Amino acid sequence: MQYSVLLATDLDRLIQALRAEGYQVMGPTLRDQAIIYDEIHSVAELPKGWGDEQEKAHYRLKQREDGAYFGYAAGPHSWKKFLQRPRRPVWRAQKSEDSLQIVAAVETVPAMAFLGVRSCELHAIATQDRVFTGDQYRNDSYSERRAKLFIVAVNCTTAAATCFCTSMHTGPQVTLPCDLEMTEVIDDAEHFFLLRSGSAGGERILQQLPLHAAAQRHHVLAQSAVSNAVRQMEQGPRNFDSSDLQALLYRNYDSVSWDQVADRCLSCANCTMACPTCFCSTVEDTTDLSGDHAERWERWDSCFTGDFSYISGGAVRADTRSRYRQWMTHKLATWYDQFGSSGCVGCGRCIAWCPVGIDITEEVQSIREAEKR
């Protein structure tokens, strides 16, 4: 593979090249004391010099000394919101005396470029691809957004304490296909990106950038930067063996651990909203005042809500115990049967954004221990 070097001072050229190609560039930016994803017009909007500190129910921005552009870990947003829209029109219906008409809502779907997709997030996107495009029926809105998407992946060089991609085998080194892959390197003397293209589209963008030849030294520095993230996770609090998760959870539908977590869980659905793979949705049907015009909208839903499992006679999962069990067992076990992979990519979002600090990796541990007793 052909690698090149882009100086950090030329990073804006990449953003402008993508914009010139007609892409709406989505990337990280600071908002409300967090790093979120939104449209980016220039390098000035990137969170340069910002990192974060994350733990259970804890997320704080932290100034870095090195001026890194991508020195943060997964924040409250995921790319999911651009592909599976939080709310979207599905169809419009018109009623008249002697007829009913239903037409699909037409969306103008932008060609987007995601700047700064991490390896775990690439896995999350691939996971949602299998849900929305992998079987007999496709979600057209998702498929179209996805088909036009350009992905600039960035290898992680810093992991948060909540990260566990190494345990889930989803990172930090990018291994899935993307259009451009880059590693940010900062040492005493230089600040650059080592990058390569992974597609014809990527190649076309590269040709427009002021690149330098990559020397051995650049590779060594980039490699050691990624190793830093690996080391942080391997020495961190959430390093575990995930190889038997499916069997573990299938054996433990009756674990006392579910009762214990249910005592703390608020059924607030934050974890499902933050999770980059959670795909559940519901629909809203409305009519206007005339009563002749109706619309159907789809919006994100969560298995933690009361009416999610409602059938005649009441909710199937009436209590928090059954809802948390459904969520976690789906992520770590039934997902394998359904889509051939884990539903969890180890991004840690659900850990940081759970208001009461419930930690999926700790819950795995707790089920394991309950089983031994």
Next chain:
Amino acid sequence: MVPDIYRIASRTEEFPGTCTLGITPHSGGRAGNFSAGQFNMLYAFGAGEVAISMSGSAQDGTYIHTIRSQGLATQALHRLREGEFLGVRGPFGSGWPMEQVAGRHLLIVAGGLGMAPLRPVIYSLLEGKTQPSSAQLFYGARRPQEMLYTGELQRWQQALKVVTTVDHAETEWPGQIGVITKPLGAATLDAENTVVFLCGPEVMMRFCIQVLLGKGVSADAIYLSMERNMKCAIGHCGHCQWGPNFICKDGPVFRYGDIRAWFDIRAL
């Protein structure tokens, strides 16, 4: 996926709050092509969609659906009158394994509205398309007034032996009184050569399965139809998940032997 528009060609009130609609394509769609056990998503203008099983014959160019007025969408569907329109997406899901029936004894066990998805099976017998060595229907309802398709029961006797039972009867009632497991338990069966199609409330199915297993019917010879909340019917909304299964695409009809581990877990 946008619904096709159908027109209500016929409407019968089965009993207060429950009606049977016959619907034919108005624009788009072609009715009639389905397997017994499958379902449609019916859309009542502005009120929502709901999964309703097929309960007519698979060959007559009309979809027949029996609807109990319960939630917003079913209430709106129930209010529709002949000549009015509704949206239809479908058919979806797995059907009853009709190929298992030939030459075996077919036992159909229905509770309440669970009769609706089983009626196409009976039609298939009446039409001679499916030929079991013998067939029996055990059909239980809460009260005589809540028995579906009573006008047809007579005709069904041509194809199968019919046993009906109700939980309570205030009026004259020729059938049995009590829960369905009673007559089911008393039935003589060639257990090895029987295939069972079962549909009704989950508790009722649980009890029936116990009785059937007790009589020596194998778990692999029992098929049942599951109900869960469904928003999309195409495997995208996540609502119908049941363990690793999506009821909308892996079901609603399952072989008990395949799903018994899930069936035994409460609040799954």
